[in-house]
Amino acid sequence: MMRAEDQGSGRSDVTSLLSQMSPQLVIQRATNLHRRIQHHIDTLAPYTMERWGFTGVLLVLFMLRIVLAHGWYIVCYALFIYLLNLFLAFLTPKFDPAFESDLAAQDVEDGAPGLPTSATAASGGLMSDVFHPPNAKDDDEFRPFIRRLPEFKFWISATQAILLSLLATLFSVFDIPVFWPILVLSNT
Incomplete structure (x- = not known):
């Protein structure tokens, strides 16, 4: 007015x-x-079971939407590839001992003295303290498992992806017709 x-x-x-x-x-x-x-x-951080329960309910709603509507297979495919990527990042350690030689090589590239050998850890390169702290015994050393992707960030990312996928199923522009063997064979 x-x-x-x-x-x-x-x-x-x-x-x-x-x-x-x-x-x-x-x-x-x-x-x-x-x-x-x-x-x-x-x-919401302390309520792990409730958070994952909510995410599970969202995932079931998404799957019901896909099955009952017979569409949005590309959205479903992309969501599950992303969730698999998150799950693998959650399962892998942040510092993998198998990559110790790569860290030693990185020390040399960054200007640390010495060659990328097992002696580099003793010489004190930049990344060498990740697996061999100074004056530590290797056989009795406790190294906790630190995840590459923490559980809370995994939950946040998974929930956001499922909500975004549910939102995408509301628009017909994302309902792209797909011949399903192409999706199956693209992973092989």
Whole structure:
């Protein structure tokens, strides 16, 4: 609705609202929204079973949508390839002892003295302390398993991917017809 003083100037409420918004105000509101969302996500951290239960329900809803609608196979395929990638990153260690020689070679490339041999760890290269801390025994050393992708980040990424896939099934533009043997043979 236009006021009497706005009618004379020809400005509507929308244009006056847009003229009052500054970039700083938009950035401030976006930052506040991000903080609120992050706070709610952080409060979910201790509830592992509930989080994964919610994600499982979302995945079942997605699969029901795919099966009952007989479509969006490309979206389903992409989602499960992404979930498999996340799962493999979750299972692999952050520091793999099999790559110790690669780290020694990286020390040489970064300017550490010596050649990339087992003696590089003793010489104190840049990455050599990852597997051989100074003055540590190899046979009695405890090395905890540190995952490449932590469980919480795995859950967040999986849930976001499933929600995005559910959203994609609402639009027919993503329902691309696919001959299913192409999807099966593309992995071999």
